[in-house]
Amino acid sequence: MSKKVSEKRYKVTFLPENKSIYIFKGETIFDASMNAGIFLNSECGGVGTCGRCKVLLKSGQVEKVQSELLSSEDKERGYVLACQTYPKSDLVIEVPVIEIEEAVIQEGLLAEDILKLEITEKVLAGIKRLDIRDVKILPRVVKKLITVEAPLIGRSSSDKYRLEIALKQQLGLEDCFIPLEILKKISDVLRKGNWMITVTVDEISKDLIDIEPGNTTEESYGLAIDVGTTTVVVYLVNLNNGKILTSASEYNKQIRAGEDVISRIVYSLKGAGLEVLQGLIVETINELIVEVCKRTSVNPEKIHSIVCAGNTIMTHFLHGVSPKYLREEPYVPVANIFSPVSSKEIFLEHTPKAVVRSAPSVASYVGGDISAGLLISKVAEQEKLTLFLDMGTNGELVIGNSQWMVSTSCSAGPAFEGGGVKDGMRAIKGAIEAVKINPKTLKSSIKVIGGLKPKGICGSAMIDLLGQLYITGIINRKGKFNTDLNSPYVVIDKANPYYIIAKAEETATKKDIVISEVDLDNLIRAKGAVYAGITTLLEEVGLTKDNLEQIFIAGGFGHFINVRNAIIIGMLPDLPEEIFTFLGNTSVAGAHLALINRDKWKEMEKISRNITYIELFNNNKFYERYVASLFLPYTHIEEFPSVKKMLIERGLFIQE
Ligand code: FES
The missing domain is CATH 3.30.420 (Nucleotidyltransferase; domain 5)
Incomplete structure (x- = not known):
């Protein structure tokens, strides 16, 4: 339900940050939070279907849409769904702290690992795939050492002119464009390097990207980034030999604004939603850049090339471009191929000298x-x-x-990433990742990531569970429980029968970990x-x-x-x-x-x-x-x- 926005305004104060913002009558608390830069949990993008945006109303009058997504206990305590609640007076709102669980490293296989598997794993044998060890190291952005002629009395042409001559004679670069940023430092760099400098050049566009005094050709780095809807992965790469120095991964902070891309498009259409989403993905990447550079003592200013690969919507968000028409027929993106941008243009602040390229998308929902x-x-x-x-x-x-x-x-x-399943969670420490059910006792054996006490179940275990429940006769073809079973692990609750995967005494939460008929329906x-x-x-x-x-x-x-x-x-x-x-x-x-x-x-x-x-x-x-x-x-x-x-x-x- 959306209301007509009128000129009347109310002040909404968010605790614990104590941030206030004025919003128009007819806007929701969710809209206000976005305008104030306060992050509320959301899976549905603010359309009232996920129940994640609950906030505590401390004072003020509101009009709210009734929702079954809040428990009666929550309602009694004063919780409301921010996206379904409209101020009728000034409000004070308390935002619950969003807990981000510790992520397990999810980089997946490195290219080298794929090769190792080819050698050791039977199922991979015989499939010809790229051997990265044989790949010619031919990066688009390269560093080269050049010598620029020193000026003399009577031969005092400008520093820029003498640099251009050196680029032409030593690297074959004609009419190389020298941006203002480089122009500002040419004279100092030339003298500091005693007329020997390292230039960073884009071998395809022939653009001059950077100049440094002396020989820094050994310090040439790049980043390969998977801009995933759920997880972001960064590889720090030595561009001289192609090797991965280290890698790191983290949840995409945009999860707070919606778990799937459609919810995020919906979110992006509200208030400053697009800027918020760009800010969240950039913040995620910036933190990972700091992490990989800290681990390897690489100066992030020596990173000159970044290649990102993400789905079409994530690529739009990274560039701060609205993907709104991807939600309407005929589902058209702004672009499948984004032109290279400087790091600064998209706020990747730690790598100011890097050029960012995004892998080209195929079409609306098939991305880079x-x-x-x-x-x-x-x-x-x-x-x-x-x-x-x-x-x-x-x-x-x-x-x-x-x-x-x-x-x-x-x-x-x-669902397979933990959403819409009561005890579902992502593949992080404490998640049950594999399940087998004994056909005689109907008891399950579980494997938990990190060997810890289980907290919930992740996608791989959900596939196992669905399959195992079916072939042990616990559920039928429609995913409905067999009500004739007499087992301590099968609870035929009238409203929502469930199977107990791990009893409370075995779990980290001290509660049974279960999968219910409603969960099975989602799966x-x-x-x-x-x-x-x-x-x-x-x-x-x-x-x-x-x-x-x-x-x-x-x-x-x-x-x-x-x-x-x-x-x-x-x-x-x-x-x-x-x-x-x-x-x-x-x-x-x-x-x-x-x-x-x-x-x-x-x-x-x-x-x-x-x-x-x-x-x-x-x-x-x-x-x-x-x-x-x-x-x-x-x-x-x-x-x-x-x-x-x-x-x-x-x-x-x-x-x-
Ligand atoms: S129910 Fe409010 S954001 Fe989903």
Whole structure:
């Protein structure tokens, strides 16, 4: 519900920061918080569906939309949903502290790690992929040592002129543009270096990026960054040898404004929402830059080149460009290819001399992360028909080989990343990451990240759970609990039956960790969207799953998937497990490759241009398949013969 905004204004004060702002009558507390720069938790972008924006009303009169998302206890204590509450007088609001859980390192596989796996892991054997050790180190931004002629009486042309002559004679750079910032320091740098200086040059645009006194060619660094919706990963790279010096990752701080890209677009349309979102992603990256530089004692001012890879919406937000038309038919981005920008233009304050390039997007919801992923995985060079699947809140898919490629995207929602599931959490320390259920006792065995007491369940364990609950007969094909079971682990609560994964005495929270029928329903919708996306895309190009010869799964989430359970639940097609390969975070690995070799950057641009995009938003076949996917594993069990066989063997198959 949105109200007409009138001229009358109210003062809203936010505690504990004690920040006040005036807002118009008809605006919500959520709008006020954004204008005041106060971050409120939000998954839905402020449309009233997530219940995360609760704040405590300390004083004042409000008009609020009734919501079931607050418990009666919260309501009694005075909590309101900020996005559903309109001031009727001046207000004092207390904002609950947002707790950000400690992130486990989620960089995924480094390019070198992929190689190691190729050697050691059977499932990866035989697949030809880029060997980064053989990549020619040919960065776009290079440092070179030159000598500039010293002036003499009678030969006193300007310092700029003599620098231009040196650039032309020693590097072949004609008419090199010298920006004002460099002009201001030319004279001092030349004299400090005793006429020997290091120039940093863009080998493609031929722009002069920096000058330093003396020989600093050894100190040449770059960053490869995966700008993920949930997690941001930074590699610090030595541009002289292409090696990764260190890496770091952190949650994208934008999560506070919405867990999926659509919620964030909604958020960006309110007040200063776009600036807030750009500020949050920039803050995340800035902190990671500080971390990697501190760890390696690299001066961030020596970083001259940054390659970012993110989905289309994240790339827009990073540049402070509104992606609002991506939410409306016909879903048009402002740009698929963003021109290079200086770090300063997008507020990456610690690397003032760096040029930032973002990997080109393919289309509206298939972004530069996919272009980078296709580059590193060499899908465009494969003879075999390949499905490339980047799993995440926004699932992105590409089918093709060296001859052709088509792509699409499907919103799986945040369920597998911990959203919409009561005891769900991200893959951080304390998360249950794998589950097995004993078919006789129905008790589960669990594996917890960090070997700690469990706090909740992450995506990989949810896939396991859904599969295991199904093949042990605890739930049926619709995800409904078997009410005839007599087990201490299955609680047939009338309103919402649930399965106990870990008893209170075994958990860090001292509460049972459970998965309920409502949770299962959300998971089934998420897996249904992925499968419907895969099969609809195949159908659009006149193929079936049986034509697929190899399947690459990318993304931090994909790295942990148990393929067998993912097939049992009907998320991945029923094909031999040998054709599935896990690649980890291909977005950052592709950005790394494009950073150290300018020809690979061009190749990535070519890949992005050669992919046909198929929109699923208004595709009836997708919706039909999605509805058919809301069963385990699928409405037509014949599409999953190995699962049918397993069910028959276990006496669980029911002919319908
Ligand atoms: S319910 Fe208010 S932000 Fe989601």
